[in-house]
Amino acid sequence: MSRLFIFFTGCILIFHCWAEEFLEADIFRLVNNSVVCTTENDTITNPEACLPCLQIGNIGIGSVVGDIEEKYYNVLRRINNSNNSYIKVYLIEGDNSNFTYLIVNYLNNKAVSIQLTGSPPQNELSFSGISLGDSMEKVKRTLGEPVDIKPVAEISGKMWGYRPYTFNFEFVGDTVYSIAIWKP
Numbered sequence: 001m002s003r004l005f006i007f008f009t010g011c012i013l014i015f016h017c018w019a020e021e022f023l024e025a026d027i028f029r030l031v032n033n034s035v036v037c038t039t040e041n042d043t044i045t046n047p048e049a050c051l052p053c054l055q056i057g058n059i060g061i062g063s064v065v066g067d068i069e070e071k072y073y074n075v076l077r078r079i080n081n082s083n084n085s086y087i088k089v090y091l092i093e094g095d096n097s098n099f100t101y102l103i104v105n106y107l108n109n110k111a112v113s114i115q116l117t118g119s120p121p122q123n124e125l126s127f128s129g130i131s132l133g134d135s136m137e138k139v140k141r142t143l144g145e146p147v148d149i150k151p152v153a154e155i156s157g158k159m160w161g162y163r164p165y166t167f168n169f170e171f172v173g174d175t176v177y178s179i180a181i182w183k184p
Helices: 002-021 065-071 136-143
Strands: 027-031 034-038 075-080 085-094 099-107 110-118 148-152 157-161 167-172 175-182
Touching: 027 136, 065 099, 065 110, 136 175
Parallel strands: none
Antiparallel strands: 027 034, 075 085, 085 099, 099 110, 110 175, 148 157, 157 167, 167 175
16 A cells, blocks of 8 residues: 555656646746746735736736837827827727727836736737636636626726736626726
8 A cells, every 4th residue: 555655656756747847937826726927037016026027928017119029019198198108009900890909008118007808819918828718717717716706898898907916807798898007
């Protein structure tokens, strides 16, 4: 019996180490019922230090406008705010009835907030493995229960927040309609 126990324990440890090696880096995930930011070399629990995980696709908080516009050049609108602050709305894909857009708020030409909204895009834009069109259940499996749930009248939906972390999701029905991230 003890040989069998040692064998299975060894197999489990080997599998666990092997699986950890293939976990995605720079994503938020649920570990022991807590949301953490996992990078290639670290697990971060301090929300103020989670910038590596605050990204949608390959655009993150702190990305410069030039790098973003190399990928997303179809600017629908620019809104000037205060000094050195402005918002740009980018059409990702779609037409008048079915579209996806990205809203980026810049300060000194660096992204301080990013929101992806609309229909699921053909390209894989995701936040911590969660994409537009994913289910509430997938969000729960990935990040656990939300801290805040609020109605969003404009879309007849609801918003889930994960304070103290700086991201949220909007749902229409049971599916992700919008993902927002912002600088802590």
